[in-house]
Each structure stands twice: as C-alpha cells, then as structure tokens.
Amino acid sequence: MTTEHRESGWEDREVGVGPWQGDWPEGDHWDPTLLAEGDRRNVADHYRYWTVEAIVADLDTKRHPLHIAIENWQHDFNIGTVVRTANAFNVAGVHIIGRRRWNRRGAMVTDKYMHVHHHPTVEDFVNWANAESLPILGVDLFPDSVPIETFEFPESCVMVFGQEGPGLSEEIHEAAEATLSIAQYGSTRSINAGSAAGIAMHCWIRQHGAAVR
Template identity: 65%
Template sequence: MSAVDAADEPVADDELPHGVGPWEGPWPDDPRYDPELLEHGDRRNVVDEYRYWRREAIVADLDKRRHTFHVAIENWQHDFNIGSVVRTANAFLAAEVHIVGRRRWNRRGAMVTDRYQHIRHHTDLAALAAWAHERDLPVIGIDNLPGAVPLETFDLPVAGVLLFGQEGPGLSGEAREHVDVCLSIAQFGSTRSINAGAAAAIAMHAWIRQHAT
C-alpha cells in the first residue's frame, strides 16, 4: 500500500486517545445505545452526550439541527487539508461537505468525523454550481484574490455554499467562473495565504457568528 493509499484509510477508533470504559450499572433501556459499546467501552471521537450511542442514532440526532450552510472543497491534487475541513464542518454542524474533482480524499485528518457528516461528490465545478443553483444556494468562494470582498464586512447568506480551493493554488480558474462572490480573509503578515483548512475554519465560524442560535 502506498503512502497515498494509506492516507485514504480512516483513523480507527482504537487509535484515538480518549473515551470511556464499559458501562457501569444496569444498561439503559434505550434503542439509541449500542450493546457492544456498552459492554466494551466507547473510544470514539464524540462528545459526551453521544457516548455509547449507535452511529445511526447520532447522525439522526444531528440531522434534526444541522445548519443551512454547505462546505465545498476542490480535490485535484489529493489535498491533505480535506480531512481537516470535514472535521471542522462536523464541529460546526454543516449541512453537507462537497468534494469536487477526485472522489478519493485523505480521510485521516477527519479523525473519523466523516462517519457523522453528510458528504457529496461532484465531478467538476459546473456540477457543483448546477446543484447549488437548483436549490437557490449561492456559491461563495473564499480566496485572497484581487477584487475579493472582505469576509469581515460581508453579510453571509443564511443558506449557501462556502467553496475552497486546493492548498497552494487556491481557487482554480474554473472555480472563479462559477462563484457568485469571492471573499478574502484579512491578513497582516508576509505570507500570501493561510492554510486551506484554517481558512475554512475561519469562514465557517464567521457564518456561525452571524446565524447560529
């Protein structure tokens, strides 16, 4: 197995350093709980509220309160930041994460959160834009490009798609043709751009500050 193929493999639950041991006392009479986890303990990367719950029960509970923003990221070069973006999207409860380009992506950075996050694949930017516009969702590019509107002063829509490019080149030329607006993140140092995973976290949190209750 090559290094790239190995990176496609998700992190196993038993690789994670946190969790709880077997359930102590009488088992709960609740179908949301997983008998195997109750017996052996729960080492998953989940908040305490979901300890010992079945994965399907966790996803169903999250689906009741997901936010209305989507996150999309281009995947042409097997970007190692995609897993980090998925993990952050899960933390901020994004509606979906959209992978544009290559179907395979590096899952290790997601730290198993992709099991609880809805992920959709699009073959290219035109397909993503068509999907979004059919649902009246504006596509908002995030990149420090000439003419970009500062994220700090922009009123993000309640529902929309935040689109990020690859680490290094940023949004591709095709992506720039399909966005409804491009936003920049204020920087004050010497670097031209910040890490794609960090940019995604900043943009998602900007939406949270404006719209999350």
C-alpha cells in the first residue's frame, strides 16, 4: 500500500453497507443474515441485502440473449475473468468446454449469479448450440477471421474463446459461422484471453445491449 493511500485513509474504507437501520423490510428476497450483519458483497447497490437466489431470479428476467463459451483443455486461469465480465454484461449463460474444473478465484464469486454449463467435448457443445439455434462465433486470429469492429452480430449467438496460448481449437473453427479478430497495433501477436473476451462482449453490447436505466 502506498503512502498516499495510507494518508488518505483509503485502507479504512469499508465496502458495502452495515446492518439495516430501523424496522426490517418485508419480502422473501431479503436475507435476514445480511440485514442483521451487513452486506459487504460486491453487488450493485439495488441488490443490497438480497439473497443470492433472489438476485439470480431478478437477473434472469433481463439477461441478454448472448452466450459465452470457453475452451478449457489445459485448466486456463483466464476463465474466472471471463465469467466475471460475463456477469457484468448479464449474458444468458457461460459454457465451459473440456475440463469441468476451472479456477474460480478470478470470478470473484460472480459465478454464483450466472448459469454456468459444462460440455465435455466440442461435439457436445456444437450439438447444444444447434439445438438452441444459436450461431457459433469464434474469436481468434485465423486467416479467414473478419474484423470484430465492423461485424454485424446476430442478436442471439454464442461467442467462443480459446485458452491462453493455443487459442481456439480447429474443431470450433470449423463449427463456427464466423471467426472474429480484434485489431491490434502493437508488437505482440495476441491479446490476453480474458481481455479479448471483454472487448468482444462489449462489441455485442454496443449493438444489442439493453439501455442502462
């Protein structure tokens, strides 16, 4: 911690709110423990003191018709970051392709508010997407990739991200209706998978995202 932070009292700043003051509100969505002890979770203010189940139910009424999938063949540590970003954009679901286990630390507990699905193989995932009539869009650098900056996204779709290093598998590349590339201007060839997912999701949000009220 820097001297500036110590002098400003930054380290003493409390996150969230303390115990509810006054008569408790009525309703099944309130969490008695949080009302009594305070709510220090990383949730939006209008969800303070709500149960996890009530928050998920409310999010379900306004989720975007965008799904996010991540290939997980070598236990990619970026998955937690992708899940956290997917929560921020309130996507319909997150899909893990490959290994079921993934490091949840980067998700910062946001996976509790998401619908996370597992597909053991690419074939299983592709069959699910086809059954749901969801176009598969890969995000990676391939010779046939098109610029994401000018791509017209379908309103309902699933974007797939490869793991750090290998990128998307050839199976996903072949199954995708299109693969999208993110313009880069520096010396490195690739963008961190978690960062790329955030950029791609926001590109979709700019075209189809519900206005924030």
